Every structure is written in structure tokens, then in C-alpha cells.
Amino acid sequence: MFVPIKISEVAIREIKQLLQSKKVPEGYGLRVGVKGGGCSGMSFMLGFDKEKEGDDSFTVEGISVFVEKRHAMYLIGKEIDFHESNEARGFYFKDEKTGEEVK
Known part of the structure; x- marks a missing residue:
């Protein structure tokens, strides 16, 4: 099956840790x-949820991933990554080819 989004190794480790610790x-x-649109553009979103009717579902490194079919086209070429530093930590989306963060 076609997987519309990639997940970095660092993000995979953090997601698995969250699944267990939470x-x-x-x-x-x-x-x-994705959510939004209009003048402010689109925002990418992540969360834990159950699969819903009409979702595309796939597994990445043992993690079940659910995407609404209508969102899949906006996720193509994106990668979920995780950053941690003294100032901040969190997930972000980046362009798979350029490595630049997308908002």
C-alpha cells in the first residue's frame, strides 16, 4: 500500500515511547x-485516535497510522520528525526532499 507520509527514526522512537508512557x-x-485553509493556510496535526470509517490506514515500524482519505494528498512528500533541545522539544513536519520545516 502507498504510504503518503514518512516518519523519521527519531520520531518513531518518540511515538512508541509516548504510546507506552501515556x-x-x-x-x-x-x-x-491537516486542518484549516483560507488566508492562514493549512496546519498539520498529530494525535492518538481510533481508526474511523473512510480512513486510509497503514503501519510504520509497528505503529498504526490513520489518515482521512481527503487529507492524504496534502501529506505526500512530507515527513514527521522530532526535535529536542534545551529550549524546546516536539514533533514537526518537514519537506522530504529539502528537509525544510513546513507549517
Whole structure:
């Protein structure tokens, strides 16, 4: 199956750690999508959720990933990564080819 988005090794480790430490219930996976539009543009979103009717679902390194079909085209060529420093830590989306963060 075609996987519209990549997940870096660092992000995979952090997602697995969150699934375990937050005791995310069985049957939940990583929901990846977009929201918004209009003048401010689109925002990418992540969260833990159950699979819903009409989702595309796939597995990346043992992590169930759910994407609404209508969001998939906006995720093509993007990668989820994770950054950690003394000032900040968190997930972000980047362009797979350029490595630049996308907002």
C-alpha cells in the first residue's frame, strides 16, 4: 500500500515511547492530518485516535497510522520528525526532499 507520509527514526522512537508512557489504549494509533485553509493556510496535526470509517490506514515500524482519505494528498512528500533541545522539544513536519520545516 502507498504510504503518503514518512516518519523519521527519531520520531518513531518518540511515538512508541509516548504510546507506552501515556498508556494509550489498544486499538488506537497515530492520526495524521491537516486542518484549516483560507488566508492562514493549512496546519498539520498529530494525535492518538481510533481508526474511523473512510480512513486510509497503514503501519510504520509497528505503529498504526490513520489518515482521512481527503487529507492524504496534502501529506505526500512530507515527513514527521522530532526535535529536542534545551529550549524546546516536539514533533514537526518537514519537506522530504529539502528537509525544510513546513507549517
